Amino acid sequence: MRGLNKVSLIGNLGKDPVLQYIDNNTAIAKFSLATTESYKDKNGQTHAETTWHSIVVWRNLAELSGKYLQKGSLVYLEGKIKSRQYDDKDGNTRYITEIVADQLIMLDKKGDQE
Template sequence: MRGLNKVMLIGNLGKDPEEQTLEGGITVAKFSLATTESYKDDKGETHSLTEWHSIVAWRSLADLAGKYLKKGSTIYLEGKIKTRSYEDKEGNKKYVTEIIAESFIMLDKPADKAEINASF
């Protein structure tokens, strides 16, 4: 059986993307994305739950993210979940779960009202 690893998020950037150029000229951009859900409890009071996601964009998508996205930007993002492991300074194994961005759509309208859709 084939699997499916697909993530769709709408949220706001927690900080400006951090861009880096790796060996071979490959660009990577990393940023956090907050998604918030609201619900009403038994008493009718509204509560909000915010989840923070670590986003990684590569190559031309990273370039676009660095150029157009800023802290507070609202975007629709599609990607996939990736978990990686590493060893910390004490030799303990740590795990990091990230969303590898495949495309995003800016939901904030730029000043010139142009819509920017980006995908790799």
């Protein structure tokens, strides 16, 4: 059986994208994205629950993100969940889960982010 690794999110950037160029001048941008869900408890009170996601975009999408997105921007994105491990500066093994986005649509109305 084949697998499927796909995620779709709508949320707001928690910080400005960090754009870098690596290897052969390949663009990579990283930013955090907040998705918020609301629900009512049994007493009728509304509660909001926010989840933070680490987002990575590559190449042209990274350059566009660095140019047009900023903290608070509302975006729709699609991609896949990717987990990896690395050693920090103290030699400790760390694990991180990121969303590697391959589609991104800016949802802000014109003038919302000025």
